[in-house]
Amino acid sequence: MKAHSTKPLPPARRVALEALYRCLFSKQDIQAALDVALSSGKIDPRDVGLATELCYGYLRLKGRIEYILTRFLQDPGKLPPKMRLAMGVAAYEIIFLDKVPAYASVDWAVEFSKSKPGSRLSGLFNAVLRRIADMGDEAFDKDFYRKDASLPEFLSRWYACPQWLVDMWWRAYGEERALAYLEAQLSPPAxxxxxxxxxxxxxxxxxxxxxxxxxxxxxxxxxxxxxxxxxxxxxxxxxxxxxxxxxxxxxxxxxxxxxxxxxxxxxxxxxxxxxxxxxxxxxxxxxxxxxxxxxxxxxxxxxxxxxxxxxxxxxxxxxxxxxxxxxxxxxxxxxxxxxxxxxxxxxxxxxxxxxxxxxxxxxxxxxxxxxxxxxxxxxxxxxxxxxxxxxxxxxxxxxxxxxxxxxxxxxxxxxxxxxxxxxx
Ligand SMILES: C[S@@+](CC[C@H](N)C(=O)[O-])C[C@H]1O[C@@H](n2cnc3c(N)ncnc32)[C@H](O)[C@@H]1O
Missing domain, CATH: 3.40.50.150 (Vaccinia Virus protein VP39)
Known part of the structure; x- marks a missing residue:
């Protein structure tokens, strides 16, 4: 029997996934993509706040999250892009958003995974996201990201930056400045x-x-x-x-x-x-x-x-x-x-x-x-x-x-x- 979702996504997640998809796959600027996604209906200001936080927070830490997914999934590249994005956003919530209980994130993501007819992804979503929820402090432990990594690979995982950028900053500005720049881009600006x-x-x-x-x-x-x-x-x-x-x-x-x-x-x-x-x-x-x-x-x-x-x-x-x-x-x-x-x-x-x-x-x-x-x-x-x-x-x-x-x-x-x- 095919699994089909009947539950719509909660509004903040619907907006965030739409905006992130437009941004990453149609190359729209994130703020423009978010404005378009928000214009599709009346949305509670709290949901606007959560959707914005999910978009910017996920994009800042996407590299770190993707590395975590590779540790729990045999081949994340095989997931359809929309599903992979949803799993990443749910993982972001579980690890970084204290105010959202992990079960709520697992819940919407598993439900969303059923929207791909016949894919039987829900078991996989459930298993991976529960393992991420069980990571606790390990997700914030630098040693977790050092596994089998050279120094640039580790920095690329931890600072969630493509490796060419880590390499360029290191080469051009030296260790101290490169680390300062890598650290600064992980948080919102003044x-x-x-x-x-x-x-x-x-x-x-x-x-x-x-x-x-x-x-x-x-x-x-x-x-x-x-x-x-x-x-x-x-x-x-x-x-x-x-x-x-x-x-x-x-x-x-x-x-x-x-x-x-x-x-x-x-x-x-x-x-x-x-x-x-x-x-x-x-x-x-x-x-x-x-x-x-x-x-x-x-x-x-x-x-x-x-x-x-x-x-x-x-x-x-x-x-x-x-x-x-x-x-x-x-x-x-x-x-x-x-x-x-x-x-x-x-x-x-x-x-x-x-x-x-x-x-x-x-x-x-x-x-x-x-x-x-x-x-x-x-x-x-x-x-x-x-x-x-x-x-x-x-x-x-x-x-x-x-x-x-x-x-x-x-x-x-x-x-x-x-x-x-x-x-x-
Ligand atoms: C860094 S932004 C400028 C921001 C603006 N001065 C401000 O303070 O709000 C760079 C600008 O260069 C413009 N631009 C792109 N190609 C250009 C070109 N060939 N000649 C002049 N401006 C260009 C972009 O449209 C963009 O507005």
């Missing part, structure tokens, strides 16, 4: 908020300055500890803004830049805000229509146009160009943990090529004696200092004024690189 344009910004800042939970304040931005949640999502004129990104641009002293500034990879305008806050006159462009419309909504006074910065001729000659470059995002895995499962080394090569084309075009467009500011949110020397070094190698008129990187022990949990050049 929460950053920007108040530019808020009519009561001054009062709010005076109140906030003494608040014990504030990690840092600068200009119109402040950072709160990871996991800080709000009853309602901040709305304009409040905006979420990575405080580490702010530090990267502030390190280049934007208050001393000359206007007009062309923000040539402006996206939704996160950095545009900081430029405006520094009293600069800005015009902004990006090839992505949706992001540019968000910028227009949030910062209506800014002149914008759609453009590829590798080839565009801007409508005015800029004195300064800000290049918040499209990059591999390996410095912000704490915020976007799906990136580590999707990036390939081929992507890194393609991005480097685009970055150097953008940089070359900027060198031709900026006025003589003007500046180019570069920012990336990645930890990959080829997209950071090596990119700049190669640029300086074939642009005689270019001069490096400053380079900056988020310190590895930053409490913000995100890592940026920035550099300032003068084109003489």
């Amino acid at each position: 929460v950053g908020i920007n108040l530019y344009g808020h009519p009561e910004a001054e009062e709010i800042f005076t109140e906030l300055a003494g608040a014990p939970e504030i990690i840092d304040i600068e200009g119109m931005s402040f950072a709160l500890p990871a996991g800080t949640s709000f009853e309602d999502e901040p709305e304009p004129p409040l905006a979420r803004q990575s405080f580490a990104a702010r530090e990267a641009i502030e390190a280049l002293n934007p208050s001393l830049w000359e206007s007009p500034v062309w923000d040539a990879c402006a996206g939704r305008g996160g950095k545009t805000r900081i430029l405006l806050e520094n009293g600069l006159k800005v015009f902004a462009s990006d090839p992505h229509k949706g992001r540019l419309s968000a910028l227009r909504r949030e910062l209506p006074g800014v002149e914008t146009f759609e453009a590829n910065a590798a080839t565009a001729i801007p409508p005015h000659q800029p004195s300064t160009i800000l290049l918040d470059l499209p990059c591999s995002g390996l410095g912000v895995l704490s915020r976007r943990p799906d990136t580590k499962w999707k990036r390939t080394t081929k992507d890194l090569d393609d991005l480097m090529k685009l970055q150097s084309e953008i940089l070359d075009n900027a060198a031709h467009r900026v006025k003589r004696g003007g500046k180019i500011a570069i920012i990336t949110c990645t930890l990959n020397p080829d997209e950071n200092d090596h990119l700049i070094k190669a640029f300086l190698g074939h642009h005689e008129r270019a001069e490096l004024n400053k380079e900056w990187t988020t310190p590895p022990d930053s409490p913000l949990g995100e890592f940026f690189y920035s550099a300032l050049l003068t084109i003489n």
Whole structure:
């Protein structure tokens, strides 16, 4: 007799599995995938919270969980992808979510396994998930992950990162920094908020300055500890803004830049805000229509146009160009943990090529004696200092004024690189 599930999945698990499937198999960004999955019906706010936690938590720890599954399953690769994902999410709940009793996780996952007609997976799900529930502290014991492993293999399992990334960080940054980066990407980052344009910004800042939970304040931005949640999502004129990104641009002293500034990879305008806050006159462009419309909504006074910065001729000659470059995002895995499962080394090569084309075009467009500011949110020397070094190698008129990187022990949990050049 065929086993068929009749019980629908509980809402948070339905949303999480749909979002994770879209994210991992249709390559959608996790937040976009989650927004789509959440839009399919009215969902209790507690379920929204649990679905979000399952998506981000699972993606942060997916490598560790998959290793655990290989220890209890003869051939996890034989499970259909949706089933393997469901087993992984249930395992994540059992190991990492104290507030969900293990039997509840086993229950929904076993029920879900019956939805594949004729597969007889329920016995397997039951057996594997019960063994995981019996692991107790062993799941948090590093020795469990060392079995038959070289050091890089162990690090890849424990820090839930693909091995090419572990190898690259170790090679490029050395043991101490690589371990700091690996550790940081396992937890959510600090929460950053920007108040530019808020009519009561001054009062709010005076109140906030003494608040014990504030990690840092600068200009119109402040950072709160990871996991800080709000009853309602901040709305304009409040905006979420990575405080580490702010530090990267502030390190280049934007208050001393000359206007007009062309923000040539402006996206939704996160950095545009900081430029405006520094009293600069800005015009902004990006090839992505949706992001540019968000910028227009949030910062209506800014002149914008759609453009590829590798080839565009801007409508005015800029004195300064800000290049918040499209990059591999390996410095912000704490915020976007799906990136580590999707990036390939081929992507890194393609991005480097685009970055150097953008940089070359900027060198031709900026006025003589003007500046180019570069920012990336990645930890990959080829997209950071090596990119700049190669640029300086074939642009005689270019001069490096400053380079900056988020310190590895930053409490913000995100890592940026920035550099300032003068084109003489
Ligand atoms: C790191 S994000 C920018 C974030 C934005 N500056 C902010 O602070 O909100 C990189 C941006 O580069 C844009 N981009 C991608 N390819 C580009 C290209 N060829 N020329 C210009 N921008 C590009 C992406 O659409 C994305 O918005």
